[in-house]
Amino acid sequence: MNGQNAACEQVPPAGSAGWLAELAFTPRKESWVASSADRFYKIFRRSDDPLRDWLDPACMEKAGREYVDTLLLRGLSEHVCTPLRLDHACVVYPRLSGPDLRPMLQQQHGAGGARHRAHALRKAMVVLAQLHRARTNPAGYPVKDYLHDGYLVPDAEVARRIGERERTLFIGGFEVRNFRYDEERGDWFFFDPQHVYLGMPEDDVARFVISLLMINWGQGGGVTLWQGFDVENLLAAYEDAAGFLLDGTLLTYFLRETIAMRRHFAEKALCNMAGARRVIGRPYLASYFMQLNHWAANHEF
């Protein structure tokens, strides 16, 4: 990690926000983002003012964590977007030209499109396998408690397998929306790891697969699952790169657990919607999750 730190940019003097004020930050739910010609800036968000959040201790804590986590993950895979510097609550990255993986997958049609999609998804699986190769816990990541913190209760067989399985890193943000292409380097990069734990590799794989099925989820999205991928090919790409086999029983369990988790948050979001949107949203949610459950019932590993 020291070598990478040495390559990072110099941090400007503490408290000098001049360079930030020149950037046009766009608000997102949890962050402010801005781009310059070759840099991408992300400030963690708690208020309606990026400069205030830049100096907010809670935002600085989150930015510090993302900075450390991404540097550590970058040590495991060169396809993790390397942070260049941390300045208060702002993490600075090289700007990736795009596109993001999610819209690319949605837009690519025809035979060439299928090839592009398969290539990008194989790459994502290789990156995940590389991140799972860590055999130590250098940052002291907490162990994910699957018996108490999941969205389903594992049966005795699943609990036994979880207990016996060698743990890998679990990267909460490893979803389709957190990949972006860079023209200059001609490759895909992963960003935004969110919470990192020690967990089960099948948990990460299941979350990625469900994030693919749900590419069209939400307002303005589709009413059917997105199925422009071959799940067997994805799993084979992962296993080839990881050098170990996935546990089919655990994968089946985590696919269902991820669906239960997504449903939990979807219902919570629905409850917070205003009247008309809630009325339209309820049957949409019910139909969508029925399709997900159906898909999972037809995919036992």
Ligand SMILES: Nc1ncnc2c1ncn2[C@@H]1O[C@H](COP(=O)(O)OP(=O)(O)OP(=O)(O)O)[C@@H](O)[C@H]1O
């Ligand atoms: N290095 C980069 N260069 C250019 N654009 C980027 C870069 N990293 C991220 N982006 C773009 O900014 C968006 C938001 O980034 P990021 O996911 O880190 O923020 P976030 O607030 O955590 O978002 P979310 O909670 O939706 O995942 C990405 O979806 C992507 O389109």
Ligand SMILES: [Mg+2]
């Ligand atoms: Mg993100």
